[in-house]
Amino acid sequence: MDRNSREERRQGPSLVRGRMVPDSTYDERLLDHRDPADWLHQDPWRVLRIQAEFVEGFGQLAELPPAVTVFGSARTSVGAPEYALGEHLGKALAQAGYAVITGGGPGCMEAANKGAREAGGVSVGLGIELPFEQKLNDYVDLGIEFRYFFVRKTMFVKYSQAFVVLPGGFGTLDELFEAVTLVQTGKITMFPIVLLGTAYWQPLLDWINQTLLANGMISPDDPKLLHLTDDPDEAVRHIVTSHQQAAVESRVRAATAEAEEA
Incomplete structure (x- = not known):
């Protein structure tokens, strides 16, 4: 070249x-x-x-509506089943009232942005400087290019109410386990994490249960932090239900605290 x-x-x-x-x-x-x-x-x-x-990043993203971040491989081709899954997911999230945030690249990220945009939703891409050429995909309405991974990661978590993880590689796994760790340690609360693609993710869940849990490396409830499905619509329902339950629990806690003070 x-x-x-x-x-x-x-x-x-x-x-x-x-x-x-x-x-x-x-x-x-x-x-x-x-x-x-x-x-x-x-x-x-x-x-x-x-x-x-x-x-x-804070200035550009502060006025987003409730949002869900979608992770997945940049290497997924347009005709792949995972691409269609990402499109369906982006559309379903937009129809449920969520903005869709991705890493802004090609593959699964592009698919989710495309589905959200074509459904009339807010499509966001948070790109990153890489040693090889990669630009924001054409379906991003709001795009930000970051120099530093840790700044970008903060934006994913701060401005999302949930993560949905499509099949991907090291970058996808990095984001997945960082999110699980933040939920596990209480740094972020009521934050649903959905794995989309049973055949792809089940072996990982088996290892978590049969190795990590079996050796006492995690608590018995920790695997429950991950919700596995093949259905994008179920993924969205799980997120909506989790947020509704969180809102009810928050109101109950507030009412209880008010009663105790009285």
Whole structure:
């Protein structure tokens, strides 16, 4: 490939092409180990850029309606069953009144954005700078490009009320287990997590039960944090029901606290 004419990369709000594309990403430079004193000269300035990404993300996403984040592989082809599953899911979420947030890329992410947009819903993509070319898909209505993974992850959790996870690879697993850990430790509450695709996810659930649980590495109720289904409509019903139950429980707690104070 002719680097000068074809290669391009998004870096936050910037677009660079050809010879202007650096040899590493912002995340890589942040985490790479250099001379022990380098952080004295570079890291304090990075803090300002990181702060700016948080401010930009908070500002753009603060007025979203209730939203659900959909994760899944960027490698899923348009004609694959998982792509159709993602489209159906995006449509069902939009019809239930949820904005749909994805990583903004191709594959399953594009499918969910497409389903949401075509159903008249709000379609959001939170992209990330990668060492290979990847742009926001054409079905994103609101898109933000991030330099740092951890800033992007914060946005996924802060502005979502649930996660639905389609088949995917390391990136998808990373987001899945981070969400489960946040729920398990009480950092986020009443946050449904749905695995969509029984044949794909059942072996993982079997390992969780037969290895993690069997060896006492997790609590007996922890596997219940994951809801498995093949039906996008059931996934949405599970999310809606969970949120309705959470609202009822919140009102009961408030009424009980008020009665105790009286």
